[in-house]
Amino acid sequence: MVTNDVVNVGLLSSLKPTVNFANKMTAEAGQVWGPRTISDCQLIFVESGKATLSIGDSIFSIGAGECVFYGANTPHKLVSSNRNPFTFMSIHFDWNRESSEPIHPIHGIQECQLSERFTIYKIRIDDHREINFPHYFINPNIEGLFSHIVREYRYEEPGYTFILRGLVVQLLTLIIRNELNGDLSLGEKRKIAPSLELIRKQPEKNWTIHELADICGYHPTYFTSIFKESMGCTPKQFLINERIRKAKHLLLEAKTVEEVSIKLGYTSIHYFCRNFKLITGLTPTEYKLQSLEL
Structure with a gap:
């Protein structure tokens, strides 16, 4: 069995990525x-x-x-189509570096043999969620x-390295957000798509592992395993996250915290408040007051 290398990038909100090279070109047939292999990381958009x-x-x-x-x-090989050569944009970057000055990747490129091993990059979203950065996405x-x-990379105008850092932070965040919200046609996530859809539509229901597993057609143990692998958290934690996400919207409209708690299926307002503060750092009342003040 192949054991892949794992790199824990760190907390998303604390990253200081640096763009080393960026280019657009049309490949030959x-x-x-x-x-x-390369010494940094690379993103390609077709x-x-x-x-x-x-x-x-x-x-x-x-x-x-x-x-x-x-x-x-990570050993890799990229081949342009003979019949329909591709036009693409490429970005080389480091995940977390104090300096925003580019280090050109040319000296870090090495010939190699393809192998089954590759590097997995894990990113922590918050205290409850961690995901693998995708190797392929739409x-x-x-x-x-x-x-x-x-x-920005081409023209090198004053302050361009700081602008590049901000842009790549936005880019990486949107990719991660897309992954969290779900392109459900890819990989293991396709297997749990029915459960994700139901939880998002009805977060107020107290879904059990057996119910969700049955909807997807799997044994509860296997379902829980692929769910955590795909989403970075357990089905129970995902349900809580979805409830709190919806609670943020409801709190701006509802008159009382208890009203929101009931709408989201909580039988105990204290349990709702504890979940809410654990995820947001604020009590529901503090969040509601803060939103009104802003």
Whole structure:
């Protein structure tokens, strides 16, 4: 069994990513990068055409609006289509570095053999959630951010490194948000899609593991395992997170905290308040008052 390398990036809100290189180009028919490794991380957004990425034991066929990611020391191979060469934007970056000054990646590129091993990057969202940064995802809405990053890198106007840091923070956050909210057609998440949809539609219901597992057609133990692998938390914690997310909206409209607690299926207002403060750092009353003051 292959054991992949795991890098714990840290807390999302504390990251200081640095862009090392950004470019846009149209590949030649059949153009090949690799097999190789790089010393930093790389994100690629496909504007048009087709390409194939080999990473670990996975092969991704990528087209317009699709993205791929691979990290430091991960053997990979990228091949442009012979019939439909791809136009793409590429960003090399480090996850967390004090300096915002770019370090050009050219000296960190090494030829290698493809292998089944690859690096997994874990990012902590908060005290309750942690996710694996995706190697493949679909998010056409981030094309503008990629373009902005490429422009800033090319023109090097005063303060561009700080602007790049801000832009890549926004980019990474949107990718992570997309992953949390769910492209449910990919990977293991597809298996638990029915349960996610039901919890989001009815967070006020006290869903049991057996009910959710049965909806997805799996044994409760296996269901819980793939749920935690996909979402970074247990089904119970996901239900609590969804309740508190909805509570934030309801608190702005409801007259009392108890009214919100009942609407979200809590039988105890004290339990609701404890959950709310554990996740937000505020009591429901403090959150409601703060929102009114702002």
